Amino acid sequence: MKLRFFYLLFPLIFTGCALPPDPELQINNSWESHKNQLEQLTDWSLSGKLGIFSPEGRESVNINWQQSKNGFHIRLNGPLGINVLDIQKVDNNNVIIDGEKYHSNNPEQLIAELSGMVLPIEQLQQWIKGNPSGASYQLDDNHQLSSLLGGQTSTGLWLINYADYRTIEQINLPHKLQLTRGDLRLKFKISNWQIPIQRPVQTPSQQ
Known part of the structure; x- marks a missing residue:
């Protein structure tokens, strides 16, 4: 499979500062309760933009990510819907690209070998929603993730900074x-999250 990433004639501009806090943002009472919510969130989808900045240049693509407990499906598309990369994990060791x-058993390495793209796909299934699984981290004043440092020391650690939380x-x-x-930066600008409606568990007396 040949490399199909391309450089755009114009870069996607991402603002460097966070937007003003959302007035509807839910106040977290504790990190433990918030982390528990994130760990129970196994099925979700998102869409938005991904900016890729490296010494070779900069690229921007649309990203659509569908996540389930047992796998994921990630599609990266360029202008006019041109397919850049389509990745599916269907079970523990099988990946469709x-x-x-x-x-x-190493999707990150496989993706890099076939497409040239570096993406910590296994960890990002947790990291992208703000759960610092397997990483050191810092919290903000609302008991949610502000930054983390994690990954494989053999390939280099990732530093991730978070902003613009919404409920x-x-x-x-x-x-x-x-x-x-190192000299690689990936910027996610998520425009839409979709998750199952969180319903309170009913006791027998309430049913």
Whole structure:
């Protein structure tokens, strides 16, 4: 499979500062309760923009990500809907990239070898929603993630900064995050989160 990433004639501009706090943002009472919400959130989808900045240049693509407990489907598209990369994880070791099936227990390495794109896909399934699984982290004043440092020391650690939290179905989720590793930067600008409606558990007496 040949490399199909391309440089755009115009860069996607991301603002460097966070937007004013959302007046509807839910106040988190504690980090433990917020983290518990994130860990229980196993099915979700998002759409937005991904900016890729490296010494070779800069690119911008549209991203659509569907996540379930057992797998994911990520589509990256350029202008006019041109397909850049289509990744599906269908079970523990099988990954479909642009319609071709591969067997690998390291999707990040496989994606890099086939497309040239560096993306910490396994960790991002948690990190992108603000859950610092397997990483050191710092919280903001609202008991939600402001930054983390994690990844494999053999390939280099990722520093992630979070901003622009908004409440989606009673869960505060980030809409901007920047990943940095060496001279590579990935900027996510999420325009839409979709998650199942969070319904309170009913006791027998309430049913």
